[in-house]
Amino acid sequence: MRCVRFHHAARACIASVAALWAVSVAPAHASLAAPPSKVNPPPAPLATGSPAHDTTRPTLIEADPDLLRRATEECRGRTRLLVVFVYDPHDERSAQVLSKAWTDPTLGAWLAWHAEVYKLNAAAYPILAKTLLGDSPIPTTITFRDGKEIGRVPPLSQTNPMRRFEMCAALALGPMGLKHPIWAPGLLFQLDLVLEKTKATRPEWYERHERTNPMPMAPAVGEGFSGRTDEFADAVHDFGPNETPDPLARLEAARRAARDGDVRAAAGLLTWEWENAVRIEPAWRGVRLSLLSDEIETLARRHPGLKSRFVTIRDDLTARLPWASYNEILEWMTLNQIVGDGAQSTLFLDQEINAVGVMPTRADVLGYEMILRRDRWHDRRAAEVEGASWIRRQGELLREPAPSGMSLRQWESITALRRVLVLAAASRMYALLLERNMDAPAATVVSALETALGSKAGGEARLTLLSAALVAGHPRPDIHLGWIDERTPAWIRDRLKP
Numbered sequence: 001m002r003c004v005r006f007h008h009a010a011r012a013c014i015a016s017v018a019a020l021w022a023v024s025v026a027p028a029h030a031s032l033a034a035p036p037s038k039v040n041p042p043p044a045p046l047a048t049g050s051p052a053h054d055t056t057r058p059t060l061i062e063a064d065p066d067l068l069r070r071a072t073e074e075c076r077g078r079t080r081l082l083v084v085f086v087y088d089p090h091d092e093r094s095a096q097v098l099s100k101a102w103t104d105p106t107l108g109a110w111l112a113w114h115a116e117v118y119k120l121n122a123a124a125y126p127i128l129a130k131t132l133l134g135d136s137p138i139p140t141t142i143t144f145r146d147g148k149e150i151g152r153v154p155p156l157s158q159t160n161p162m163r164r165f166e167m168c169a170a171l172a173l174g175p176m177g178l179k180h181p182i183w184a185p186g187l188l189f190q191l192d193l194v195l196e197k198t199k200a201t202r203p204e205w206y207e208r209h210e211r212t213n214p215m216p217m218a219p220a221v222g223e224g225f226s227g228r229t230d231e232f233a234d235a236v237h238d239f240g241p242n243e244t245p246d247p248l249a250r251l252e253a254a255r256r257a258a259r260d261g262d263v264r265a266a267a268g269l270l271t272w273e274w275e276n277a278v279r280i281e282p283a284w285r286g287v288r289l290s291l292l293s294d295e296i297e298t299l300a301r302r303h304p305g306l307k308s309r310f311v312t313i314r315d316d317l318t319a320r321l322p323w324a325s326y327n328e329i330l331e332w333m334t335l336n337q338i339v340g341d342g343a344q345s346t347l348f349l350d351q352e353i354n355a356v357g358v359m360p361t362r363a364d365v366l367g368y369e370m371i372l373r374r375d376r377w378h379d380r381r382a383a384e385v386e387g388a389s390w391i392r393r394q395g396e397l398l399r400e401p402a403p404s405g406m407s408l409r410q411w412e413s414i415t416a417l418r419r420v421l422v423l424a425a426a427s428r429m430y431a432l433l434l435e436r437n438m439d440a441p442a443a444t445v446v447s448a449l450e451t452a453l454g455s456k457a458g459g460e461a462r463l464t465l466l467s468a469a470l471v472a473g474h475p476r477p478d479i480h481l482g483w484i485d486e487r488t489p490a491w492i493r494d495r496l497k498p
Helices: 005-009 011-024 065-078 092-100 105-114 126-133 164-171 174-178 183-201 203-212 247-259 263-280 282-302 304-318 326-338 342-354 362-378 380-398 408-435 439-453 460-471 477-483 490-496
Strands: 081-087 115-121 140-145 148-153
Touching (some): 081 126, 081 183, 115 126, 247 263, 247 460, 247 490, 263 282, 282 326, 282 408, 326 408, 380 408, 380 439, 439 460, 460 477
Antiparallel strands (some): 081 140
């Protein structure tokens, strides 16, 4: 598993511009520290707990003056930063930042690690808001350490003049950063920049902070959505003890439901397919990320309710993205494609690869390149001409040792990703060639995949391709009947019987 990406990858870049930040920015510092008083009682513990400890996304708690006072003392005692977002509920830019920045799971992971976060309604508390903002516009994010301001982030857009450190944050998005508001990446960059500055100016505080605030654990993997009934889908449960586990039967039922206009039933069945088919039949690993995802994408374009269900599934995985493996990133990007939100994948990769001053690891560059090239096998001509040779080459790479400069753990992650990509590509190639009755090129794909997976795969190649053929509606007993043996699942045997 990978760590919280931004914190570790961008730390070198942030350290290099921390000094620049210190000399470039001289805001009017606000303070939340209460004046010393021997008669004031100690602050009561925060009733709300730690609002940022949900790593799925930032949780902004509505603040009032008393709550901010108590939060200040709580953060002082726990050596944490206090982040206050001053906004106006009637301000359009406040709404944009709330929807685009403060819903980001990577930002949520950072805040869970380092800070407590609140939002202050400037319309409800104008005097306190004015005291905190000074001349800064609404909305502004202000960071406090021990009750004293140590940094602020005003809203940035192409119409605002950018100081030098703001330009660095915008460039973290590559070319897009100069044309659009930087939202979550820029906010995250500048918050971590403030923390890095503290490391240089208050090393004793920073060391205590690191010691008392360990990196949070990744959110637990939930039970999935297939068993849930909501406004988008009906619940679908596993097969009963007297039923033959048959993932294709569930897919066929989903197709019928979609044709009949029962979108809720179709959404529930397709949710079950996405979450459980590989558990029932491991040979569907390649089918799931190729033919099945293509079919769900097609139906999602026609049926908003089905799309909404898969947006929910995607968002659940997004919450674990900072800790994700390469295969989980591949799944997340596939879900983005299903729901028509490929821009999320582009933005993620742009942040990962093009961050200013950050050298991506060799494993990251290789993994992202492999993921980006996965769609080329939609083309029949590519599958016919070079598909088999590409599969053989991937098989050679699967057997290679870890290259220099890459740890064994990184190489194992790359190898796991490569194997899934090969299975998905071969599934799509094989179904495409059978559809065109191109039996000879299809046979070369079979041979290439068997060679790539090796003798230890135990029939995985043929079972994968046979599953792809059945899902695509090309049972072809004349080809596949000879592939059946005692290891073949009953649901496949039944469909190939004469």
